[in-house]
Amino acid sequence: MAEWIQQIQENGVRQTAERLGLKARRNQSLAPCPACGATQRSKSDRRGPVGIRNDDVGWRCWACNVTGDVPDLAARIIVGKCMKGLSKQEMADVRGAMASQGLCSSINGAVSKVKPLIRAPRKRIRKQHSPSRKEFEWRENITEECENRLWSDAGALTLAYLMGRGFTEEALREWHIGCLVVQKQKGKEGFVAIPVFDQDGDAVNMRFRSVPGPCGHCGGNGCDRCKQKGEVRKVYLRCPGRPSTLFAIKNLETDYDAEVIICEGELDVVAMWQMGFVRNVVSGTAGAGTWSDEWLDALEPYRHFILAYDTDKAGDAGAKTVADKLGKDRCSRAKLPHNDPAECLSRCVGSERIAKALDQAQPLTEAGLERVDHYIDEIETLIQNPGQLKGLTTGSQQIDNALGGLRPGLWIVTGDTAAGKTSFVTWLALEQAKRGVPVMLTSFEQRPVGTVQKLLRAEMGGDFSKRTEQERAASLGILGTMPIFIVDHYGHLDPNELKELIGYAIRRRDVKVAVVDHLGFLIDNAEDERRAIEKVVREYAVLAVQRGITLVLICHPNNLSVAQQRRVRLGDLKGASAIRQDAHVGIVLERMPPGRAVKHPACAVHVDKCRSEFGLQGAKVVLYYDPQACVYADKWEQTPMGSTGGTGGFPISV
Numbered sequence: 001m002a003e004w005i006q007q008i009q010e011n012g013v014r015q016t017a018e019r020l021g022l023k024a025r026r027n028q029s030l031a032p033c034p035a036c037g038a039t040q041r042s043k044s045d046r047r048g049p050v051g052i053r054n055d056d057v058g059w060r061c062w063a064c065n066v067t068g069d070v071p072d073l074a075a076r077i078i079v080g081k082c083m084k085g086l087s088k089q090e091m092a093d094v095r096g097a098m099a100s101q102g103l104c105s106s107i108n109g110a111v112s113k114v115k116p117l118i119r120a121p122r123k124r125i126r127k128q129h130s131p132s133r134k135e136f137e138w139r140e141n142i143t144e145e146c147e148n149r150l151w152s153d154a155g156a157l158t159l160a161y162l163m164g165r166g167f168t169e170e171a172l173r174e175w176h177i178g179c180l181v182v183q184k185q186k187g188k189e190g191f192v193a194i195p196v197f198d199q200d201g202d203a204v205n206m207r208f209r210s211v212p213g214p215c216g217h218c219g220g221n222g223c224d225r226c227k228q229k230g231e232v233r234k235v236y237l238r239c240p241g242r243p244s245t246l247f248a249i250k251n252l253e254t255d256y257d258a259e260v261i262i263c264e265g266e267l268d269v270v271a272m273w274q275m276g277f278v279r280n281v282v283s284g285t286a287g288a289g290t291w292s293d294e295w296l297d298a299l300e301p302y303r304h305f306i307l308a309y310d311t312d313k314a315g316d317a318g319a320k321t322v323a324d325k326l327g328k329d330r331c332s333r334a335k336l337p338h339n340d341p342a343e344c345l346s347r348c349v350g351s352e353r354i355a356k357a358l359d360q361a362q363p364l365t366e367a368g369l370e371r372v373d374h375y376i377d378e379i380e381t382l383i384q385n386p387g388q389l390k391g392l393t394t395g396s397q398q399i400d401n402a403l404g405g406l407r408p409g410l411w412i413v414t415g416d417t418a419a420g421k422t423s424f425v426t427w428l429a430l431e432q433a434k435r436g437v438p439v440m441l442t443s444f445e446q447r448p449v450g451t452v453q454k455l456l457r458a459e460m461g462g463d464f465s466k467r468t469e470q471e472r473a474a475s476l477g478i479l480g481t482m483p484i485f486i487v488d489h490y491g492h493l494d495p496n497e498l499k500e501l502i503g504y505a506i507r508r509r510d511v512k513v514a515v516v517d518h519l520g521f522l523i524d525n526a527e528d529e530r531r532a533i534e535k536v537v538r539e540y541a542v543l544a545v546q547r548g549i550t551l552v553l554i555c556h557p558n559n560l561s562v563a564q565q566r567r568v569r570l571g572d573l574k575g576a577s578a579i580r581q582d583a584h585v586g587i588v589l590e591r592m593p594p595g596r597a598v599k600h601p602a603c604a605v606h607v608d609k610c611r612s613e614f615g616l617q618g619a620k621v622v623l624y625y626d627p628q629a630c631v632y633a634d635k636w637e638q639t640p641m642g643s644t645g646g647t648g649g650f651p652i653s654v
Contacts, residue, residue, distance in 0.1 A: 146178025184216025373480030404614025409584030438483035533575030
C-alpha cells in the first residue's frame with residue numbers, strides 16, 4: 001500500500017467523512033451514501049445509510065450494501081469510484097483533494113489543484129451515472145429520435161446486438177427501444193436507449209446501456225478507460241436531472257392481490273413481456289441496489305413479490321435490499337434456468353420453464369418450502385440403504401366429526417412416546433390435501449424425507465421399498481400435484497423465523513393447515529423454558545386466529561402419567577396453564593395394541609379440549625391403524641391391510 005493511501009486509512013472513517021462533506025447521524029451513521037446517494041436507511045429507519053465499523057476503519061451502506069475502507073470512502077466521494085477502479089489521473093485527483101484537507105501528503109510536497117472539498121457527494125454520483133454530456137441530455141422527442149435511429153443504418157450494430165440476444169422486432173417496437181451513438185476520440189460507441197414511461201404513459205427519462213464493441217477512446221488498442229482490454233465498458237446511464245419511476249409501472253394491475261414480478265433491469269422486463277408475462281412485471285431504473293421511496297410506495301399495496309434478480313453477488317444484494325424494504329415475508333426469490341430473464345430469452349428458454357421457476361420461488365428465510373416430489377432422488381437413495389428407512393402416517397375422518405371439523409385456531413396434540421403423534425398429524429394434513437386444502441408440514445425431529453416416506457406409504461398403500469422405481473415415481477408425482485408443502489429444515493428453528501415462514505406460506509401458497517412437529521425444537525436452549533413455551537403458544541394461537549388457519553402443534557408431556565400409570569392429560573405438559581387457556585383444541589393420543597379391547601392395531605383419540613360448538617369435549621374416538629400403509633380408518637376393513645385380510649397383529653410403528 002502506498003504511503004499516502006496508508007495515511008488516509010489512519011485518519012479513520014469518521015474524520016475522513018466529515019472533512020469531505022458527509023454529515024454525522026445518530027448511532028455511528030453518516031449521510032448521504034457516496035455510492036447510491038441515499039440519505040437514510042429506509043422509509044422507516046431515518047439513521048444515515050452509512051454505518052461505521054466499531055474499529056473506525058470500515059463502513060457499509062445499508063441502502064445499497066456497498067462496503068469499503070477509508071480510502072474507498074474518500075475515492076467514492078471525490079471521483080465516484082472505489083480505489084481499485086481508479087485510473088492514474090483519478091488517483092492523483094483523490095490524493096490532491098485529501099492532501100488539501102491535511103489527510104495525506106501531497107505530490108512532490110505541493111498541494112494538488114484539484115478542488116479540495118466535494119460539498120455534495122450526491123451530485124458527484126449523478127455525474128457518474130447521469131452524465132452532463134449533451135448526447136445524454138433530455139430533449140423533446142428524444143424517445144422518437146432514438147427509436148427511429150435504431151431502425152436506420154446508424155443503429156444497425158445496436159439492432160444486431162439486440163436481435164442477437166433474442167429480442168424480436170415486435171418487442172422492440174412495443175417498448176420503443178432505441179439507439180444512441182456517441183462519437184469518441186477514436187471511434188463511435190453505441191448505446192441501447194430505453195425510454196422510461198410514467199403511470200400515465202408519458203416518457204419521463206431514458207436509460208442507456210452500452211453496446212459491446214471496440215472502445216471508442218482507444219480504437220480497441222487498450223487504455224485506462226477500458227482497463228487495457230480494448231472493449232467498451234459495460235455501463236448504464238440516465239438523462240441527468242430527470243425524474244425516475246419504476247420501469248413498466250403502467251403495466252401494474254389495480255388488483256392488489258396479484259403477484260408482482262420484480263426484475264433487475266429494463267431489458268429483463270422486455271424479455272419477460274416477449275415470453276408472455278405482460279402484466280405486473282417491473283424493474284428499478286437506477287441499478288440493482290437502489291430503490292427510491294416513491295417506487296416502494298407504488299408497490300406497497302401488493303400482496304406478494306417474486307424477485308427475478310440475477311444469480312450473482314450484485315443480484316443477491318439487490319434482492320436483499322428490495323426484500324428488506326418490502327418485507328421478507330412478502331417476497332420470494334426465483335432462480336431462473338439462466339442468470340436473468342434476458343439471458344433466458346437469448347438461450348431460447350420456453351415460457352413454461354420460466355413459469356415453473358416463478359412458481360417454485362423460495363422464501364427469503366432460513367428454511368424453505370418444497371413440494372413432495374422434490375425428494376424423489378433422496379427416496380431412491382434411501383431405497384439403496386434399507387437400514388435408514390422409517391415410516392409412519394395417520395388417518396381417520398371420524399376425528400373431524402368428533403371435533404366439529406377442521407377449524408381455524410391452535411390445535412395441541414400430545415401423548416406418550418410411541419402413541420403416534422407424528423403419524424396422526426401427518427394423516428390429518430394428508431386428508432385435507434386430498435380435498436384440495438393447502439397444507440404445510442414440518443418435521444424438526446427427523447429430516448424432511450422422513451415425512452415424504454410416510455406420505456408415500458399412504459399413497460402406495462404399504463411398503464414402498466418393495467415396489468418398482470417407476471411405481472414410486474408415479475406415486476410421488478401424484479403427491480407432488482397435491483397442495484402439500486414441506487419445510488425443508490431439520491433441527492432447531494427460531495419461533496419468529498417459523499412465524500415468518502408460515503406467513504409466507506399463507507400468502508404465497510394459500511396454506512390453510514400448518515403442522516409444527518414439535519414445540520421442543522422452537523424453545524430449546526431457552527433460559528426460562530416455561531416462559532418461552534407460554535410465549536410461543538400464545539403468539540401461535542393469535543397467529544392462527546388472525547390468519548384464519550389451523551395450526552397443529554405437537555407437544556411432549558412430562559413423565560407424571562407414567563409414574564401414576566394413567567394416560568397423558570393436557571395438564572402434564574410444560575406450560576400447561578397457557579396451553580389450556582390459549583389452545584382451541586387439545587387432543588391426547590393413547591396407543592391400543594391388539595388384545596381384548598381391539599383385535600387389530602388401534603389408537604384412542606381423547607378430546608380433552610374443544611372450543612367448537614360442533615365438537616364434543618371429553619369425547620373418545622377409537623381409530624384402527626395400518627402399520628404398513630400408515631393410515632387410519634374407522635373400521636379395520638377400511639385400511640389397506642385390513643381390506644386384503646391382514647390382521648396387523650404387531651406393535652404400531654412410531
